[in-house]
Amino acid sequence: DAGVIQSPRHEVTEMGQEVTLRCKPISGHNSLFWYRQTMMRGLELLIYFNNNVPIDDSGMPEDRFSAKMPNASFSTLKIQPSEPRDSAVYFCASSLGSGIAQGELFFGEGSRLTVL
């Protein structure tokens, strides 16, 4: 079975450019999460969706970040304009069901973003 698929795996861009990261969750999963991982701050939850609806975006750093989930099989995380401090590995994860089952997250391999 296909896992969570993220693209691109690596992105190098210049400050001020728009960055779009993409995620395809596992088929049938109804929750989707975007995390950011850095050495300094560890894993941070940015936003999560349940049944395509954003539930909690309190982790989104600022207005430069936006996320959408137009359907159950696709989500995007956009940064516009990008800044060097946005450099990190961005993970998408999905899960099935509610309650404790939601604690079982299935992660993609991540998108490593470098902003010069």
Added chain:
Amino acid sequence: AQSVTQLGSHVSVSEGALVLLRCNYSSSVPPYLFWYVQYPNQGLQLLLKYTSAATLVKGINGFEAEFKKSETSFHLTKPSAHMSDAAEYFCAVSSGGGADGLTFGKGTHLIIQP
């Protein structure tokens, strides 16, 4: 509020030796606890979880963890380390059982010496 503290950002053990990764949690309600593992250049994957059933939880790859309420701990152990165990390990706590409340620790990098 809930939080997780992983003691030791790096742990080094010899191949064949006992692995012990420490995790202490803070939660205002009975917690759900998880250990995830991250291999280089990969996403995290679930090792094991505690859901208030048995206090000793067995996971994949020979790992297990014991929930000790009196010590607010959920340490991860493996009797005999293998080179393939080298990875980053994350403890996580959820006070509501749902992933919306999942808080990760900073991670412990496990190094296996030959």
